[in-house]
Amino acid sequence: MVIKHVSLEIVCGITSKIPDTGRPEVAFAGKSNVGKSSLINGLMNRKSLARTSAQPGKTQTINYYNINEQMYLVDLPGYGYARVSLEEKAKWGKMVENYLHVSKNLKAVFLLVDIRHDPSENDKTMYRWILEKGYQPIIIATKLDKLKRSQVQKQIKAIREGLRLRPDSVLIPFSAETKQGREEIWTLIDGLTGLAAAAAEQS
């Protein structure tokens, strides 16, 4: 994907109806602070269009980033922030599950997990929702730069086992610092959204 034009086009609050954008969407899920906004910024070649914060648990909206008027990267609200009330957690769950359920344009869900940690119960639940709703799960192991190289394979194995990924499931390590993994993720998105085929036809 050659990024020509990006914008934060839709911010969907807890009570808003999920919009029908009419264009392919891929969504990013994961716990607060795992690096969703950083990954989306990295994919868009922007430093800070998607908000990144040291204050986790703040984004309780679904944010749609329009890419080249062709597709959307969708930033889902993060989960697992301890200081959030049960009521807030329930709202979060409804919102994310509802999005997975009603979006007409969703092509795949990327589940982000921190490469340094074994998956949490919330990560496992999210993974199960993705499968239950019939979407292809793609796991992104974030913050690759924070892990010693000698630990990478061991942690990838721990994440695969923790989530009980099928052997054919895709797991891509990514670093927002070095951008390692970016091209691989775009290649995947291009394929999932059918944009790779469209580009080939045009050329």
Ligand SMILES: Nc1nc2c(ncn2[C@@H]2O[C@H](COP(=O)(O)OP(=O)(O)O)[C@@H](O)[C@H]2O)c(=O)[nH]1
């Ligand atoms: N070193 C490093 N820090 C990261 C990476 N990705 C995110 N962070 C940091 O982790 C914090 C949370 O990132 P953010 O993208 O806001 O997470 P979100 O809550 O999932 O959207 C921020 O301080 C980021 O700078 C990464 O790949 N490497």
Ligand SMILES: [Mg+2]
């Ligand atoms: Mg964020």
